[in-house]
Amino acid sequence: MMYIEIDFSSDEAIYQQLCNQIIQGIAMSQLTDGMTLPSVRQMADEIGINMHTVNKAYSILKQEGFVKVDRRKGAVISVKSDKEEALNSVRKDMRSVLAEARCRNLTAEDLHRMVDEIYDAFDAYDKAVESAGSE
Amino acid sequence: MMYIEIDFSSDEAIYQQLCNQIIQGIAMSQLTDGMTLPSVRQMADEIGINMHTVNKAYSILKQEGFVKVDRRKGAVISVKSDKEEALNSVRKDMRSVLAEARCRNLTAEDLHRMVDEIYDAFDAYDKAVESAGSE
DNA sequence: CACCTGTTATATAAATCATATAACAGGTGC
DNA sequence: GCACCTGTTATATGATTTATATAACAGGTG
Numbered sequence: 001m002m003y004i005e006i007d008f009s010s011d012e013a014i015y016q017q018l019c020n021q022i023i024q025g026i027a028m029s030q031l032t033d034g035m036t037l038p039s040v041r042q043m044a045d046e047i048g049i050n051m052h053t054v055n056k057a058y059s060i061l062k063q064e065g066f067v068k069v070d071r072r073k074g075a076v077i078s079v080k081s082d083k084e085e086a087l088n089s090v091r092k093d094m095r096s097v098l099a100e101a102r103c104r105n106l107t108a109e110d111l112h113r114m115v116d117e118i119y120d121a122f123d124a125y126d127k128a129v130e131s132a133g134s135e
Numbered sequence: 136m137m138y139i140e141i142d143f144s145s146d147e148a149i150y151q152q153l154c155n156q157i158i159q160g161i162a163m164s165q166l167t168d169g170m171t172l173p174s175v176r177q178m179a180d181e182i183g184i185n186m187h188t189v190n191k192a193y194s195i196l197k198q199e200g201f202v203k204v205d206r207r208k209g210a211v212i213s214v215k216s217d218k219e220e221a222l223n224s225v226r227k228d229m230r231s232v233l234a235e236a237r238c239r240n241l242t243a244e245d246l247h248r249m250v251d252e253i254y255d256a257f258d259a260y261d262k263a264v265e266s267a268g269s270e
Numbered sequence: 271c272a273c274c275t276g277t278t279a280t281a282t283a284a285a286t287c288a289t290a291t292a293a294c295a296g297g298t299g300c
Numbered sequence: 301g302c303a304c305c306t307g308t309t310a311t312a313t314g315a316t317t318t319a320t321a322t323a324a325c326a327g328g329t330g
Contacts, residue, residue: 148317148318148319149318149319150318150319184319184320185319185320185321186320186321187319187320187321188318188319188320191318191319206326206327206328207327207328207329208328
């Protein structure tokens, strides 16, 4: 079970928003290895979009190594974690973010702090879910 | 003077590539406050694209606070650096990058190291330019 | 007044995004 | 075998975005 919220007035494509929210769900341990995502049709119904839009998102997640797609079970969370690959993939995006950060005079320390805050926020979510397990 | 290289077979929009390269140019001090970018027509000619595509890029850079556009001089580098605004703007993008990083089991330390490496690379470029000033 | 700026308007072709309808391959449970 | 559920593929259509082209306007410079 996972809340997905699509902003239809966003300039970000729907399939892209869907990908991002699922990745964030994995980051927050809301989605863990072995869990299955709703089928493309079910997910499409739930959030009120087309099946093919969901399929596109799932295909990308598969290609990027976040899920494995099994014809009978559907999309199963399975994160590929080759450290070298991961570093290279992340570095590319990080470079763009840091370019802007540096233009705006943020220091490496500012960014270390930001990284820690965001990572802590991910962990905080884990704990909240664990301790509210009975609800 | 600044080399711009557009990958026409990229899935990234041309105006977006142009924005990114200019922002990276500022980050590397290749472009500094007060410098003027080539006029929209001149830049378009140089890299072989349409004037309006350049204009779109410049307009975005203006809106995001990287340049100020003067009708007579053109687009002048002028980076807005309100720290609070900068932190909030960067945080949003950073969150997406870190979500992927965490899924792939990268630690906060891994990312601190990456931040430092990228920042050092920006600085290294500054120095290279300074010491080769006579060429 | 020619010449350079950015800016705006309009039109057009191509690509992307989202949708819709339909069908197929394959596994599950009755 | 037969419904029923998966993902997957094909095809078509409309809306939006991207990139281009041509043209004109406002304003500052020499």
